[in-house]
Amino acid sequence: MLALEAKNPLLSDIKSAIENIIFTGNQANGSMVSTNIISITDKLRHEILKILVSYSDKIPHPASGTEGNKENKSRTNSRTLIRWQILAYVASVDLTIAKWFESHLDALSILHELGYEQATQGLWAVWAAEGHPLSYQQGKISGSKAWCSGANIVDHGLMTYRDKDGQAQLLMVDMHQNGIKIDNSAWQAVGMQATDTATIHLDQVVASNVGSANAYLERVGFWHGAAGVAACWYGAAACLASYLISAYQQKPSDYKAMYLGQIGTALAVTQQYFHHIAELIDNEPTQSHELAIRQLRSNVEQVAREVIEVVGQALGAAPFCNNPHFARLSADLSVFIRQSHGAFDLQKIGELSSMLASESASTLTNNDTSNFINRQGNIWQL
Known part of the structure; x- marks a missing residue:
């Protein structure tokens, strides 16, 4: 972690600020800070979120290049990776905070990408779930929007809707005005319970x-932002895995080592893939990298599910019952990864892989017998 923070001093500053809030808050509540058993209350969540929002203008947008010594690559850091490292850390603290903050940062990056450089201060959110009717006429919107996390605390929302021609439009809404009713009654989740997710009636x-019609969906940053959500999943999974490392170090056993080896391998491979994708985005910022990011998200979802299951097998019921941080993180992560779209995502990965194979094959001449395998679409060769 020290090497990571040396390359990402912004993360180090944020980490220090948040840990100070948690330490002070848990001391006041009499929690067992000395044994790393911490409890994140709603009060602490909002205090931490306020601190995070104050760092918003310092956190890089995706695809904003690298920083550091360009002549010595070992001393440079992808700015996209810096962003993801911060999101992963916040997720390791609390996934409700991560959900709010990731949406806030995504909103600011969307505005930046679409040419709105001077975003109004306050907390932002992106609400893009479809399924409820909305109408927008003469500068006013009416209807309902479901799955709006942070509905009661957000100052400004970016809200999608389909116009009469079926085109995707994006609206900016000041949440501090008349005509808005927030209904939390449908949110019965146990995991991610504290996210204040509601249906908003306008x-x-x-x-x-x-922006213009379909600009929200068609911009390259749509997929760059989708990878930021996966960074949250990964940060929570890595934190759960760290409990197994601690348990093994305190009381080594062969079966704990075996489980640790299983999830450690999966996490290490995924960690390196995050680094690769971040570098890809920063080096080719005008490309969406949809296939690579879909594959990343699918991989992180699988790893998260594996970590939840394997760490539970290794440690038994105790941390689920006695450790509020572990219990909440496990429950929240199980729900948060459902922001993935399962079989639909795999279907799209298959379609995009086939398209890539066809494009690769079309670049070869018909009489190039030495590349017969490549012409068959083997895009996974080393």
Whole structure:
């Protein structure tokens, strides 16, 4: 961690600020800080979120290049990776905070990408779930929007809707105005329970268009942002895995070592893939890298599920019952990874892989017999 923080001093500053809040808060509540058993209350969540928001303008947007000594690559760091490392750390603390903060940062990056450089201060969110009818006429929006996390605490929302021609539009809504009703009654989740996820009902609420039709979906940053969500999943999974390392170090056993080897391998491979994708995005910022990012998200989801199961097998029921941080992180992560779309994502990965194979094959001449295998679409050769 020290080497990581040396390359990411912003993460080090954020980590120190958050740990100070947690330490002070748990001391005041009489929690067992000395044994690393911490409890994140709603009060602490909002204090931590406030601190994080204050760092917003310092956190790089995706695809913003590298920083450091370009002549010595060992001393440079991908700015996209810096962003993901911060999100992963926040997720290791609490996934509710990560959910809010990732959405806030995503909103700011969307505005930046679409040319709105001077975003209004406050907490932002992106609400893009479809399925409820919305109408937008003469600068006012009416209807309902479901799955809006942080609905009661957000100052400004970026809200998607489909116009009469079926095109995707993006609206900017000030949440501090009349005509907005927030309904939390449908949110019955145990995991991610504290996210304040609600259905928002709007009645002639003032809103303004952001960007042109379909710009929100078609911009390359759509997929760069999707990878940031996966960084949250990964940060939580890595934190759960660290409990197994501690348990093994305190009381070594062969079976703990075996389980640790299993998930350690999966996490290490995924960690390196994050580094690769971050470098890819920063080196080719005008490309969406949709296939690579879909594969990354799918891989992280699988690893997260494996970590939850394997760490539970290794440690038994005790941390689920006695450790509030471990229990909450496990429950929250099980729900948060469902932001993946399962079989649909795998279907798209298959389709995009086939397209890539066809493109690779088309670059070869018909009489090039030495590349017969490549012409068959083997895009996974070393």
